[in-house]
Amino acid sequence: MTKRNVSFVVWGVALLLLAETWAQSPRKKLTPPKPPKGQCCDEVRSLKVQVANLTSILEELSRKQETDLRNVVRQIMDLDQQNRQQEARVTEAESRYSEINNRVEIMQLQNLQSVTQTSSDAIYDCASLSSRNYKISGVYKLPKDELLGTPELSVFCDMETNGGGWTLIQRRKIGLLSFNRDWKNYKSGFGSIRGDFWLGNDHIVRLTRQPTVLRIEMEDWEGQTRYAEYSLFNMANELNSYKLFIANYSGNAGDSLRYHNTTNFSTINRDNDKCVDDCAALRKGGYWYNCCTDSNLNGMFYRYGEHTKKTDGITWYAWHGPNYSLKKVEMKIRPASFHP
Numbered sequence: 001m002t003k004r005n006v007s008f009v010v011w012g013v014a015l016l017l018l019a020e021t022w023a024q025s026p027r028k029k030l031t032p033p034k035p036p037k038g039q040c041c042d043e044v045r046s047l048k049v050q051v052a053n054l055t056s057i058l059e060e061l062s063r064k065q066e067t068d069l070r071n072v073v074r075q076i077m078d079l080d081q082q083n084r085q086q087e088a089r090v091t092e093a094e095s096r097y098s099e100i101n102n103r104v105e106i107m108q109l110q111n112l113q114s115v116t117q118t119s120s121d122a123i124y125d126c127a128s129l130s131s132r133n134y135k136i137s138g139v140y141k142l143p144k145d146e147l148l149g150t151p152e153l154s155v156f157c158d159m160e161t162n163g164g165g166w167t168l169i170q171r172r173k174i175g176l177l178s179f180n181r182d183w184k185n186y187k188s189g190f191g192s193i194r195g196d197f198w199l200g201n202d203h204i205v206r207l208t209r210q211p212t213v214l215r216i217e218m219e220d221w222e223g224q225t226r227y228a229e230y231s232l233f234n235m236a237n238e239l240n241s242y243k244l245f246i247a248n249y250s251g252n253a254g255d256s257l258r259y260h261n262t263t264n265f266s267t268i269n270r271d272n273d274k275c276v277d278d279c280a281a282l283r284k285g286g287y288w289y290n291c292c293t294d295s296n297l298n299g300m301f302y303r304y305g306e307h308t309k310k311t312d313g314i315t316w317y318a319w320h321g322p323n324y325s326l327k328k329v330e331m332k333i334r335p336a337s338f339h340p
């Protein structure tokens, strides 16, 4: 064989090999290796079982939650009903209590009348009633006493505060009654003894003929309470313009009456103050105006929201200043000699 023939054979073989390689390669790409048939189905089956289990657990949980919720709702409804029943019972008890209280009051009044018929001691005020064991706060009728020159008089007695025995001479709490009244009104008194009232200067003068304590209780619109007490309180008669004398302050409201000490009583039609101004007209009440006020307990009643807008309200400067009208006030007196 010649060298040229050998080279031909080599080229031929090489071309054959190349052709075969080219023909086989695309066939390999079309058939990727498959996983064994049995393993695939087992995994799917196991997943399906797990999903089914989870679904049934979820359903059970949701059923349980629904039952729980229904139970809770039922319990709440039960509690609500019990609450309403209890409230009804309390209301009933309260109404029974108030009925009994009314009866007690009536019995007390009847007793009081029989006491005054048999006793030589006069029923002078709430302190004398307290000493005779009338210990329930409320309205009492002080009988007429010719020896003392006192007419029959309805009074409200505070038999609880600090030992009781207090006769109320003033109250502000409802706010419908005007206190901007004339001399005659303040002289004889006005208002309702269970609501807002001024007992009357002549009555107060009579009740303070012996050494007397004055206690003033106040409440603001935030529900806080304060008091001011004067262990010496006295009022001159009408000829002396019901001049005020107070001394020996104690309490937690501050002393806003001292400024009014030794001043005369003024009303809308009697300017007895110590000022060029007409204080009763400016402050719209009857009071012992100086020039003009450090307190104005007979001023205008202003409701919450309006209570900080004027200077003619029910004020006590030492507690809330000149622009705060109080929600509630009670002025009460009892003899200095009273022992609860």
Ligand SMILES: [Ca+2]
Binding pocket: 271, 272, 273, 274, 275, 276, 277, 278, 279
């Ligand atoms: Ca004046």
